[in-house]
């Protein structure tokens with residue numbers, strides 16, 4: 001006699017892997033977000049400034065006063081999770097030092113955590129803040145990945161994108177001309193320009209851009225420590241959808257390669273070939289980093305220049321100032337506020353002994369307002385001579401691969417916007433994204449004319 005019941009007839013049989021999936025998700029969330037969340041929360045209650053920065057929405061929206069409180073405690077101070085630095089000199093030293101890495105030694109973690117990491121590991125749920133993403137692996141793997149993608153971002157290759165960036169900006173602004181006076185500038189322009197440019201570069205169909213934007217927004221949250229389970233689930237669904245898309249995309253390019261970077265990566269000779277997992281990690285990072293950051297640069301720039309109207313007017317009158325303006329926006333309100341490194345060996349930081357395995361939170365947004373480097377750092381000044389000394393693109397071996405492209409998109413995107421709509425004004429309250437690592441706007445209402 002059959003053991004099937006009415007309830008199971010017709011339902012596809014669950015594989016053992018699928019049956020374990022919910023437990024894996026919980027394990028992954030617990031080690032990557034649940035536990036850090038508890039530590040940060042406890043720290044925040046006890047007055048720890050990093051805890052407050054990462055858990056308190058108001059501090060996250062306006063972190064600069066808190067950075068100054070931290071600076072008053074010295075160039076390096078203890079936080080909920082290791083040490084923290086708001087200092088430009090210390091941050092720059094750490095980022096350029098081979099005594100610090102982005103990876104961490106799992107073998108030193110408690111047994112339960114090691115087990116949860118192993119059990120929770122699932123390629124299709126892996127985000128850009130997890131290995132083998134280039135962002136979080138040390139040499140020699142980092143060197144191998146970086147060498148492959150750098151080919152597409154040499155200064156010459158970047159300069160060659162210029163006509164495409166200009167064409168894309170023009171087309172988006174043509175559409176805005178028709179939309180009338182009042183729009184959300186993030187939705188209609190700042191988010192669209194970078195996603196269209198990177199989609200072109202990676203040979204992914206631009207018709208899918210709304211999917212990428214939705215997935216990217218959800219996945220960007222995984223850069224932040226301490227996500228709630230609910231937000232983590234949303235992010236994980238987006239990651240699975242992105243991996244599914246990438247799988248199909250790679251298969252298509254293997255059949256019909258184009259002259260884009262991804263075709264090059266899927267067609268590498270055996271001695272250079274990336275594993276499937278490495279390929280997913282690399283392309284997902286390029287796609288996500290390609291638009292999740294530059295949108296913030298564009299939005300932050302418009303808000304700052306609206307608040308400093310004389311500087312906007314000066315740029316409208318003399319567009320040669322845009323290069324400097326973009327550097328000052330990157331410095332003053334950095335799209336990536338936070339990164340971190342782990343000491344690989346015992347080191348001394350600003351006179352303090354640091355044990356191997358110690359995590360240091362590097363506050364890029366605070367380093368970029370260090371008065372030892374930038375005079376009157378809270379002042380927004382597009383003519384600032386040394387704005388380019390900022391660490392908004394990091395430094396050392398993980399220095400942003402796409403910095404040249406981001407600058408190009410920033411300058412062309414903003415210059416063209418100002419040329420078309422010189423009287424543009426912010427016309428409602430801009431809404432910040434609910435993110436910690438990335439800083440930018442979710443909505444930016446403007447009147448164009």
Ligand code: HEM
Pocket residue numbers: 095134135136146198285286287289290291293294297334335336339340391392393394395397398399400401402403405406
């Ligand atoms: C304003 C825009 C951008 C900002 C502020 C920015 C910022 C950063 C920062 C701070 C890092 C290093 C993080 C660390 O050291 O831990 C980084 C790495 C990276 N960025 Fe960007 N980025 C931007 C645009 C782009 C674009 C357009 C791409 C295009 C593909 C891109 C691709 C990457 C990649 C692949 C890495 C990893 C590099 C490595 O680990 O060696 N970024 N970015």
